[in-house]
Amino acid sequence: MSEFDTKLVHGKAQNDNNTGAVNVPIYNSSTYIFPKVDAKVRWDYARSGNPTRNSLEDQVAELEEGYQGFAFSSGLAAIHSVFSIFSPGDHIIIGDTVYGGTFRLINQIFKKWHLDFTAVNTQDVTAVKNALKENTKAIYFETFSNPLLRVTSVKKISKIAKENKLLTIVDNTFLTPYLQKPLKLGADIVIHSATKYLGGHSDVIAGVVVAKNKELAEQIYFNQNGIGAVLSPESSNLIRRGIQTLAVRMDRHLSNTEKIVEFLQSRQEIKRIYFPGLQETKDYEIASKEVEGFGGLVSFELQDGLDAIKFVESLTLIQLAVSLGAVESLIELPYKMTHAELSRKEQEEIGITPQLVRLAVGIESPNDLIADIQQGLDLLHYQS
Ligand SMILES: Cc1ncc(COP(=O)(O)O)c(C=O)c1O
Incomplete structure (x- = not known):
């Protein structure tokens, strides 16, 4: 098994490349041939799956040590697909200093659909416990807050979450798996604005989600395909290239x-x-x-x-x-x-x-x- 830095450079081995190219090709095909009407093909339509994007998704899953990865057209699209696993009436505890766009998504979109949120200082474990309700389903936060860089313990929050059968969702944009792997510390879902360190060159907007287990992965895959905000093959390639030098x-x-x-x-x-x-x-x-x-x-x-x-x-x-x-x-x-x-x-x-x-x-x-x-x-x- 290679070390983390090597995994950044090489990603997952590709089996569908007949050219000898050292990089995953950019597959600009929106649709794929079915050899027979009822053939079970790996790729059928590029919103549901694309080899360039899937290769990036496999790589981020491996880097975050999760079950499956998903790439989105922006960090906010990634967050949108994750919050969409919840139902009207569910309550989510959210860090009080999360990214402003996340607050806008919550306050102006998800609240209309009757998702309930309480913003708390997630560094304060007692405040988190006090915010728990009967219908609480998850705790969502950024390990380093913005802009004051207040630090939340993933271990402590995920312990509270486990005790109360909640999901722990961590936006790992500021740290990247190079500096922290929230899933290893107890989180269930990791999100990135890949626009930032993963891409690394201010030339692409992208988002990533990694789910810890199959059950969560199935829900997020459903939302990724169902909502449709997938990352393009060109942008997937830019994130792949950024990750190589992370x-x-x-x-x-x-x-x-x-x-x-x-x-x-x-x-x-x-x-x-x-x-x-x-x-x-x-x-x-x-x-x-x-x-x-x-x-x-x-x-x-x-x-x-x-x-x-x-x-x-x-x-x-x-x-x-x-x-x-x-x-x-x-x-x-x-x-x-x-x-x-x-x-x-x-x-x-x-x-x-x-x-x-x-x-x-x-x-x-x-x-x-x-x-x-x-x-x-x-x-x-x-x-x-
Ligand atoms: C911590 C964090 N999460 C999510 C986002 C949203 O990502 P994007 O701009 O790629 O949609 C940002 C953007 O600045 C961010 O800083």
């Missing part, structure tokens, strides 16, 4: 982030740093037991009175954009960008202030990244 990219994301955090700690302009690798925090305590690295994101607050907008706009190498997980570094102001849909009161409640900056660290030279941040911080002391 380990080397993640190593560089991790080391760059550690260096930037160290630099930020040395600067008086920084009031507070949010990074799960900072020791003596609750986040570190949980993360150090359940993850293999502290990720490629760091958020920080500038001191009161310093102009955060001026800071992010003055950077020359690090680009002002939402999203994360790609080779290039991206910076953003959550209160104006990723979390702008929340009212100021809601933002304050979850710790998002106008001084808060989120940096998604890329794989450029750490010296260049630090030099860019340094010139941006220095500029804050000059009146424009």
